[in-house]
Amino acid sequence: MAEQAEDPTLPLAATSGDSRAPAAHEPPSSQPSTIRLFNSPAFFRLWTAQVVSSLGDWLGFVAVTAIAARIGGKSPEAAISLVLSARLVPGFFLGPIAGVLVDRWDRRRVMVACDIGRGLVLATIPFVEHLGVLVAASLLLEVMTLLWGPAKEASVPNLVRPEFLANANSLSLVASYGTFPIGSALFTVLAEVAKWLGHYHALHVLRVSQESIAIYVDVVTFFCSAAIISTLTLSRDHVRSGPAGEADEPSRASFNETVRQLREGWSFIGSNPRVKAVIFGLGTGLVGGGMVVPLGPIFSRSVGAGTAGFGAFITALGFGVAIGIVTLSLTQRHLPHERVFVAALLAAGPCIILGASVATLLPAVLCVGGLGLCAGAVYIIGYTILQTNVEDELRGRTFATLYTMTRLCLLAAFTLAPVLSRLLDSLSARLVSGHVDVFGLRVDVPGVRLTLWLGGLIILLAGAWAYRPLWHANADTTTAEP
Numbered sequence: 415m416a417e418q419a420e421d422p423t424l425p426l427a428a429t430s431g432d433s434r435a436p437a438a439h440e441p442p443s444s445q446p447s448t449i450r451l452f453n454s455p456a457f458f459r460l461w462t463a464q465v466v467s468s469l470g471d472w473l474g475f476v477a478v479t480a481i482a483a484r485i486g487g488k489s490p491e492a493a494i495s496l497v498l499s500a501r502l503v504p505g506f507f508l509g510p511i512a513g514v515l516v517d518r519w520d521r522r523r524v525m526v527a528c529d530i531g532r533g534l535v536l537a538t539i540p541f542v543e544h545l546g547v548l549v550a551a552s553l554l555l556e557v558m559t560l561l562w563g564p565a566k567e568a569s570v571p572n573l574v575r576p577e578f579l580a581n582a583n584s585l586s587l588v589a590s591y592g593t594f595p596i597g598s599a600l601f602t603v604l605a606e607v608a609k610w611l612g613h614y615h616a617l618h619v620l621r622v623s624q625e626s627i628a629i630y631v632d633v634v635t636f637f638c639s640a641a642i643i644s645t646l647t648l649s650r651d652h653v654r655s656g657p658a659g660e661a662d663e664p665s666r667a668s669f670n671e672t673v674r675q676l677r678e679g680w681s682f683i684g685s686n687p688r689v690k691a692v693i694f695g696l697g698t699g700l701v702g703g704g705m706v707v708p709l710g711p712i713f714s715r716s717v718g719a720g721t722a723g724f725g726a727f728i729t730a731l732g733f734g735v736a737i738g739i740v741t742l743s744l745t746q747r748h749l750p751h752e753r754v755f756v757a758a759l760l761a762a763g764p765c766i767i768l769g770a771s772v773a774t775l776l777p778a779v780l781c782v783g784g785l786g787l788c789a790g791a792v793y794i795i796g797y798t799i800l801q802t803n804v805e806d807e808l809r810g811r812t813f814a815t816l817y818t819m820t821r822l823c824l825l826a827a828f829t830l831a832p833v834l835s836r837l838l839d840s841l842s843a844r845l846v847s848g849h850v851d852v853f854g855l856r857v858d859v860p861g862v863r864l865t866l867w868l869g870g871l872i873i874l875l876a877g878a879w880a881y882r883p884l885w886h887a888n889a890d891t892t893t894a895e896p
Contacts, residue, residue: 456646457573457582463642464566464589467529470635472597474536477628478552484625485545493545500552502821504560509821512560513814514675517807521565522648526640528558528565533636540626563817568809569648571801579801580746583794584739591735604628679811687883688752688803689812692796695759697819698876702766702869703789704827706731706782709835712862719775730779734786741787742794752884755795759877762788763870770866773858827869834868835861 452458479494486493516524535554542548574582604627683689706727714723742749762785769781804812839861842848849858 452585453574453578453582457570459642459646460566460569460573461582461585461589463525463529463639464586465593466635466642467639468590469593469597469600470632470639472594473601473628473635474632476597476601477625477632478539478548480625481539481542482545482548485543485548496545497548497552500549501556502825504553504556508557509560509814509818510676510679510811512557513564513679513811516561516564516568516810516814517675517679520648521569521810522643522646524565525562525569525643528562529636529640529643531558532562533633533640536629536636537633539629540623560814560817564810564813567797567801567813568806571809572648572806573646576802577747580751580794580798581743583797583801584743586797587735587739587790587793600631601628604631675811679808679815682804682808683812683815686803689800691880691883692755692799693812693816693819695755695876695880696792696796696816697823698879699759699762699789699792699873700820700823701827702872702876703762703785704824705831705865705869706766706785708828708831709862709865712835713770713778713866714775716858716860716862717773717775717778723775723778726775726779727782730783731786731789734783734788735790736786737783738787738790739794742791746795746798751795751799754791755799756877756880756884758788758791758795759873759880762792763872763874763877766870766873767867770863770870831865831869835865837861838864 452461478497482493482497483490532555535551535558539548539551542551570582570586571579607627683693710727711724714727717723719726742754746754765781765785765788769778769785772778772781800812800816801809839848842859842861842864846859848860849856851857
């Protein structure tokens with residue numbers, strides 16, 4: 415194990431070449447603005463790299479979807495579905511192994527290599543003419559993302575003070591999803607750039623188009639992210655040590671050792687009630703909350719709003735998440751994290767149930783906004799609890815398990831919700847003619863409403879299950895400042 419800093423309250427990065435984080439007694443007004451907002455220059459650089467790569471990733475996502483539709487021929491919808499599925503499938507099989515590798519290897523090198531690798535794979539996509547090749551490229555991109563994500567999440571606690579972790583996760587959430595509208599708008603602008611570049615015959619070899627220009631920009635963002643991350647000095651404490659205390663050599667990383675470390679990670683998660691409750695709560699909550707996405711357009715028609723109503727739901731969800739982020743950033747140091755996590759889960763369920771029960775757009779939009787607020791809190795606080803309750807050498811496997819769980823639950827929600835809605839709609843029409851009378855009032859019970867009610871109930875059950883291990887847990891990861 416590498417030696418810790420003499421002052422244990424300082425982030426590890428502050429002791430290994432990075433600018434030191436501010437001392438606890440240093441007045442906030444005397445600290446640089448970057449440190450006041452990001453807690454340390456090292457985390458600011460990591461966050462900047464995440465913003466750059468996320469912006470490019472959303473831009474590339476839109477471009478790859480457009481390319482899939484173009485080369486999909488007569489079945490563009492099926493082609494898009496196949497390519498997007500290729501971004502989900504690897505997590506089910508490779509996620510746990512990726513966690514072992516992240517805990518075994520140098521995390522900075524993992525992130526740099528993955529950024530460079532993703533950039534190189536993306537650079538080939540403008541020349542792809544066959545759907546199978548595009549699917550293979552998407553698989554490779556997802557494999558490297560499975561390594562990059564847990565490596566990044568496991569490194570954050572080594573760059574900021576423990577009391578700042580919730581704020582760091584808030585900033586990470588903004589970097590990941592706040593760049594989506596910017597990326598979408600930039601993709602539109604690149605149409606004009608492609609037209610201008612198309613006049614230069616020498617550039618035709620690059621297959622200049624709106625999609626290819628977006629891909630090339632995405633390549634540049636990944637290379638920039640790799641360059642920024644390469645300047646970081648992360649703790650090497652997570653490198654596994656052998657019996658004599660020496661770091662394991664790659665040659666000793668046998669199949670049996672990999673299996674042993676997989677079991678070690680799963681055993682830790684299964685035996686730690688707090689960690690297990692957070693992972694289960696996040697995953698199960700996504701099953702219920704994820705149903706809102708595929709069923710949103712159907713429900714918006716049921717309240718007489720049509721396509722515009724679905725746009726209002728998405729906007730309300732985004733604003734709710736934003737409000738949750740800001741509120742937690744201002745108050746999280748004075749809140750018990752475990753209780754906030756449980757309370758947010760228990761509040762998210764009724765938001766879906768109430769939103770699905772109303773017959774007009776405005777109250778439904780307000781309920782969706784409340785769902786967004788709760789979802790933002792669950793995400794931020796959940797990640798913070800894991801980062802503060804998992805030892806550094808196990809964080810990679812823990813977050814890889816979380817990534818696998820969330821992908822599985824989202825896929826289940828996206829695929830099962832429409833099928834379940836149609837099934838329940840048929841049963842409702844057959845059994846109760848599509849409506850019931852409650853205290854003399856007629857209540858329509860279409861399949862979409864019943865499915866959303868079920869989603870809210872699933873979230874409530876997840877919150878109830880997490881209540882016992884978390885509500886009365888010692889709040890040693892969150893306390894008010896002295």
